[in-house]
Amino acid sequence: MTAPTINGTRYPQPIEALLPTARNLNLPDGEAFPSRNRLMREFRIGAPKAGELLALLKTEPAAPPADTADPAATDPTPVPAAPEPAPPAEPDPTPAPEITPAEPPAEVSTVGHPDTPTPPAPARPAVVWPVVLLALPAFVAIWSGWVGLGGLTGFGIVHPLPGIADGFSINSAITLPIGVETYGAYALYVWLSGRVPEPARRFAKWSALGSLVVGALGQVAYHLLEAAGIESAPWWITTAVACLPVAVLGMGAALAHLVRTHD
Known part of the structure; x- marks a missing residue:
């Protein structure tokens, strides 16, 4: 018995060529797909190729019947024709109005609007050289x-x-103006700068005021003693003046500590 031919040849065909013929095989009632053995017999192919062909039959659906493939093809309803294009409009003989360029906006001026606030000019920093001129006679x-x-x-x-430099000498009286007045000026700067913690600012305020008061009292005491021709100050003035360097050292150290403390 001669094996069926497909596409006019007895040689095995590709699975894609066997697939339409395999769909058209007559199957017994109750079977949706042919068995692998039947595919092997019908197309003279091996078991792997028959299994692959059977898998394609189960996965790829058959083509729909011709009467249900395209409902639009059998619909007797006529398709309305496309509307004819409208004739081109005739040109308007009226000339178009000329377009004049817009004028640039006028500059805003506050001369005619006295209620408009004028932006303030940048403030110039105050000069400090007059302070040096004032400080020279005071110094x-x-x-x-x-x-x-x-x-x-x-x-x-x-x-x-x-024993080291016996010829080196110094007048210890200069420690009074350097210590008292320098500390007073520095404490005044710390107080008014506003860049230090509140405890340091408060301490600088009262110590600066105290230093200025002590400096003024020292000047008053000297001029009174000099005017009275006294060559040696009373003991209580000597005691107060002798304690000034120690007091300046303590206040300076305390202020330096408070300035660096941010608790």
């Missing part, structure tokens, strides 16, 4: 007053390096 008076008061209260020439 001369304060320096001479403290040095003179130091001489009346026991301050004088000392040799700070005995």
Whole structure:
């Protein structure tokens, strides 16, 4: 018995060529797909190829019948024709109005609007050179007053390096104007700067005011003693003046600590 031919040849065909013929095989009632053995017999193919062909039959659906493939093809309802295009409009003989360019906006001025606030001009920083000019005579008076008061209260020439530099000497009275007045100026700066913690600012405020008051009292005491011709100050003035360097050292150290503390 000769094997059926497909596409006019007895040689095995590709699975895609066997697939339509396999769908058209007559099957017994109750079977949806042919068995693998039947595919092997019908097309003279091996078991792997028959199994692959059977898998394609089960996965790819058959083509729909011709009467249900395209409902639109059998629909007797006529398709309405496309509307004819409208004839082109005739040109309007009226000339188009000329378009004039818009004028640039006028500059805003506040001359005619007195209620409009004028932006403030940038403020220039205040000059500080007049302070130096004012400080020069004050420095001369304060320096001479403290040095003179130091001489009346026991301050004088000392040799700070005995045995090392015996010829080096210094007047210890200069420690009064340097210590008291320098600390007062620095504490005043810290107080008014507004860049330090509140405890440091409060301490700088009261210590600056105290230093200025002590400086003024020292100048008053010196001029009164000098005017009275007294060559040695009373003990209570000497005691107060002798404690000033120690007090300045303590207040300076405390202020430096408070400035760096942010608790």
